[in-house]
Amino acid sequence: MSESKYAAAGVDIEAGKKATxxxxxxxxxxxxxxxxxxxxxxxxxxxxxxxxxxxxxxxVASTDGVGTKTRVAARLNxxxxxxHDIVNxxxxxxxxxxxxxxxxxxxxxxxxxxxxxxxxxxxxxxGACQAAGAALLGGETAEMPGVYQEGELxxxxxxxxxxxxxxxxxxxxxxxxxxxxxxxxxxLHTNGFTLARNALAEESWIDPMPELxxxxxxxxxxxxxxxxxxxxxxxxxxxxxxxxxxxxTGGGVYDNLPRVLPAGCxxxxxxxxxxIPAIFNLIQQKGEITAKEMFHVFNMGLGxxxxxxxxxxxxxxxxIGNEVVTVGEIIPGDQTVNxxxx
Amino acid sequence: MSESKYAAAGVDIEAGKKATxxxxxxxxxxxxxxxxxxxxxxxxxxxxxxxxxxxxxxxVASTDGVGTKTRVAARLNxxxxxxHDIVNxxxxxxxxxxxxxxxxxxxxxxxxxxxxxxxxxxxxxxGACQAAGAALLGGETAEMPGVYQEGELxxxxxxxxxxxxxxxxxxxxxxxxxxxxxxxxxxLHTNGFTLARNALAEESWIDPMPELxxxxxxxxxxxxxxxxxxxxxxxxxxxxxxxxxxxxTGGGVYDNLPRVLPAGCxxxxxxxxxxIPAIFNLIQQKGEITAKEMFHVFNMGLGxxxxxxxxxxxxxxxxIGNEVVTVGEIIPGDQTVNxxxx
Numbered sequence: 001m002s003e004s005k006y007a008a009a010g011v012d013i014e015a016g017k018k019a020t021x022x023x024x025x026x027x028x029x030x031x032x033x034x035x036x037x038x039x040x041x042x043x044x045x046x047x048x049x050x051x052x053x054x055x056x057x058x059x060v061a062s063t064d065g066v067g068t069k070t071r072v073a074a075r076l077n078x079x080x081x082x083x084h085d086i087v088n089x090x091x092x093x094x095x096x097x098x099x100x101x102x103x104x105x106x107x108x109x110x111x112x113x114x115x116x117x118x119x120x121x122x123x124x125x126x127g128a129c130q131a132a133g134a135a136l137l138g139g140e141t142a143e144m145p146g147v148y149q150e151g152e153l154x155x156x157x158x159x160x161x162x163x164x165x166x167x168x169x170x171x172x173x174x175x176x177x178x179x180x181x182x183x184x185x186x187x188l189h190t191n192g193f194t195l196a197r198n199a200l201a202e203e204s205w206i207d208p209m210p211e212l213x214x215x216x217x218x219x220x221x222x223x224x225x226x227x228x229x230x231x232x233x234x235x236x237x238x239x240x241x242x243x244x245x246x247x248x249t250g251g252g253v254y255d256n257l258p259r260v261l262p263a264g265c266x267x268x269x270x271x272x273x274x275x276i277p278a279i280f281n282l283i284q285q286k287g288e289i290t291a292k293e294m295f296h297v298f299n300m301g302l303g304x305x306x307x308x309x310x311x312x313x314x315x316x317x318x319x320i321g322n323e324v325v326t327v328g329e330i331i332p333g334d335q336t337v338n339x340x341x342x
Numbered sequence: 343m344s345e346s347k348y349a350a351a352g353v354d355i356e357a358g359k360k361a362t363x364x365x366x367x368x369x370x371x372x373x374x375x376x377x378x379x380x381x382x383x384x385x386x387x388x389x390x391x392x393x394x395x396x397x398x399x400x401x402v403a404s405t406d407g408v409g410t411k412t413r414v415a416a417r418l419n420x421x422x423x424x425x426h427d428i429v430n431x432x433x434x435x436x437x438x439x440x441x442x443x444x445x446x447x448x449x450x451x452x453x454x455x456x457x458x459x460x461x462x463x464x465x466x467x468x469g470a471c472q473a474a475g476a477a478l479l480g481g482e483t484a485e486m487p488g489v490y491q492e493g494e495l496x497x498x499x500x501x502x503x504x505x506x507x508x509x510x511x512x513x514x515x516x517x518x519x520x521x522x523x524x525x526x527x528x529x530l531h532t533n534g535f536t537l538a539r540n541a542l543a544e545e546s547w548i549d550p551m552p553e554l555x556x557x558x559x560x561x562x563x564x565x566x567x568x569x570x571x572x573x574x575x576x577x578x579x580x581x582x583x584x585x586x587x588x589x590x591t592g593g594g595v596y597d598n599l600p601r602v603l604p605a606g607c608x609x610x611x612x613x614x615x616x617x618i619p620a621i622f623n624l625i626q627q628k629g630e631i632t633a634k635e636m637f638h639v640f641n642m643g644l645g646x647x648x649x650x651x652x653x654x655x656x657x658x659x660x661x662i663g664n665e666v667v668t669v670g671e672i673i674p675g676d677q678t679v680n681x682x683x684x
Contacts, residue, residue: 044402056389063447
C-alpha cells in the first residue's frame with residue numbers, strides 16, 4: 001500500500017507515517033494479481049479481469065461499522081480483534097447474496113490517533129482480508145478532536161464483491177417446508193453492544209465469571225465476528241442448492257430472516273433446538289431483558305441461517321460437519337418470524 | 343432504496359424508519375439501469391454491464407471522510423451541504439486517475455441520530471451522486487452514544503469508479519516544461535478545518551465579515567466541495583491529452599501534487615498567478631500562520647491541478663472557459679513542489 005493510498009487526514013504527520021510503516025507489510029500481503037499497485041496514487045486500482053470468466057458479473061457492495069464494540073476494545077485496550085470484526089461482518093453481508101469478496105476499504109477515526117493502536121487495528125483488518133481472499137485496497141485514518149470522545153474510536157469498512165447474475169441468492173426459491181439450518185456465532189459479533197454494556201457493569205468486565213466458565217466478560221464480548229465464507233463456499237462447491245441465507249446482525253432473527261423471505265412465507269424458529277451461549281443468558285439476567293427483546297437485538301448464538309430443501313440437510317452435514325444445527329422451518333406467513341419456546 | 347439496504351445500527355427503530363422514509367425518494371433518484379434493485383436485501387447490486395464496452399476495465403475505489411467540517415455544520419445546524427462535500431471529494435479522488443464514478447456508499451454516525459438531520463445529510467449525498475451519475479447503492483447509519491460527543495457527527499463515503507486500463511492517468515507522461523493549470527476551489531473544501539476552527543473563534547462564525555464581502559465566516563467555511571467531473575469530462579471529450587491531475591486536499595499542493603510527479607520531475611507554483619480567496623487570508627492573519635504552513639494545510643484556492651503540454655493550454659481555455667488559470671510548470675526535480683512568491 002502506498003502511503004498516499006492510505007491517507008491520514010488531520011493526523012500529526014509523523015504519527016501518520018509511523019502508523020503507515022507499521023501496517024505496510026500486512027496490507028501488502030493482501031494484494032493479488034488483480035491489484036494494480038504503483039499505477040496510481042489517490043484511489044486503489046483493481047482489475048475487472050478478476051471476474052472476466054463470469055457471464056454476467058454483478059458487483060455487490062456493503063458498508064458497515066462495528067458499533068460500540070469499539071468501546072469494549074477501548075476499555076480493555078485490546079485492538080487486535082475489531083479489524084476481524086469489521087471485515088467478517090462485511091464478508092457475511094455480501095455472502096448472503098452469493099457474492100465472493102474482491103476488495104475492502106477501511107476508515108478509522110478517533111479524537112487522537114495513536115500509531116501503534118491504528119496499526120494493530122489495520123493489521124487485524126489485513127489479516128481478515130487475506131483469509132477472505134480480499135485485497136485491502138485503501139483506507140483512511142482521521143483525527144477528529146471534538147467529534148470523538150477521548151480514547152474512543154470508530155471503525156467503518158466497505159466491501160466490494162462479485163456474483164454471477166444467475167447465481168445471486170435472493171430467497172425467491174424458498175418454499176413451505178424448507179429447513180432453516182444455522183451456523184453458530186462466536187458470541188455477540190458486532191451487534192447489541194449498547195444494550196450489553198448497559199446490562200453488564202463495566203467494572204465486572206475484567207473479572208472471571210463462573211457463568212462463563214471462568215472467562216472474563218470483556219474477552220467473551222470481544223470474540224471476533226466469524227466469517228462464514230469457508231463454509232458457504234464448501235456448500236457451493238459440492239452443489240448444495242441454497243434457497244436463502246440470512247446473516248443475523250442487529251435486529252436478530254426477527255429483522256434479518258424476513259429480508260430473504262418471499263411473499264407468502266414466514267418462519268418458525270425453535271429456540272430449544274440449539275444451546276444459547278452463556279453470555280446472552282448473562283446479559284438477559286443482569287439487564288432484566290425479555291426473551292423477545294433479546295432475540296430482537298442479539299444473534300442469540302445463530303450467526304448464519306441457511307435455508308434449503310429438507311433433502312439437502314444430510315449433504316450439508318457431511319460437508320461442513322457437526323456444528324450446523326437445524327433450528328426451524330419455512331411456513332406459510334407474511335414474511336414474519338416466530339421464535340417458539342421463549 | 344429498500345430499508346434493509348440502508349441499515350440503521352443501534353438506532354431507535356422508529357427514528358431509523360422515519361429517516362429512511364425521508365430519504366427514500368432522493369436515493370431512488372440516483373438509480374440507473376445498472377442497479378439491480380429488489381433482487382437482494384443486504385448489499386447493493388450493480389451490474390458490470392455498465393463497463394462492458396471497455397477493453398480492460400479497472401475498478402478504482404476510495405474511502406474518505408469530511409473531517410471536522412461536520413463541527414461547523416453542527417454549530418450552524420445546517421446539514422444540507424456536507425453530503426455534497428463527501429461525494430464530490432470522493433469523485434475528485436478517483437477522477438485524478440481518469441475514473442468515472444459508478445456507485446457510492448455512505449456511513450453517518452452520531453451519539454444520537456435525528457431522523458430529519460440524517461435525511462437532510464443523505465439527501466445532499468443523493469443529490470451530489472445524481473449530479474455525478476453515481477448510484478447511491480447503500481449506506482449505514484449508526485447511533486454510538488459514548489463514542490461521539492453530544493451533537494457531533496461523522497460522515498464517511500466510499501466511491502467505486504471505473505477506467506479503461508490504457509486510459510489511466512498516472513503522471514508517467516509528465517515532462518519538463520509542462521504547464522500546471524488550476525481549476526479554482528470553492529473555499530476550504532473538506533480539509534484544514536481543525537486549523538481553521540482554531541484560528542477563527544467560533545463566536546465570530548455568524549457575524550458578517552468585511553473581509554469576506556459581508557458574508558458570514560460559517561457560511562464561507564461550509565461552501566460545498568466542488569466536483570471537477572464536468573470540466574475534466576469535457577476536456578477528455580475534446581481530446582485534451584492530460585498528463586496528470588492532482589486533487590488538492592489535506593497537505594495542500596506540497597503533498598498532493600508530488601503524488602502524480604514522475605521521478606526526476608518537480609514543480610514550481612507561482613503564488614501570484616491566482617487570487618487567493620479571502621477566507622484563507624483571514625485564517626492566516628487571525629491564526630498567525632506562516633504562508634508555508636497555509637500551503638501545507640489548505641488548497642489556497644486551487645481545487646484541481648491539470649498538467650498538460652503547453653500546446654494544450656488554448657484548447658483547455660476554449661473548452662472550459664475563463665476560470666482555468668495557469669499557475670506553474672514542471673521542472674527538473676526530486677518530486678517536490680516549490681511555491682514561489684510566498
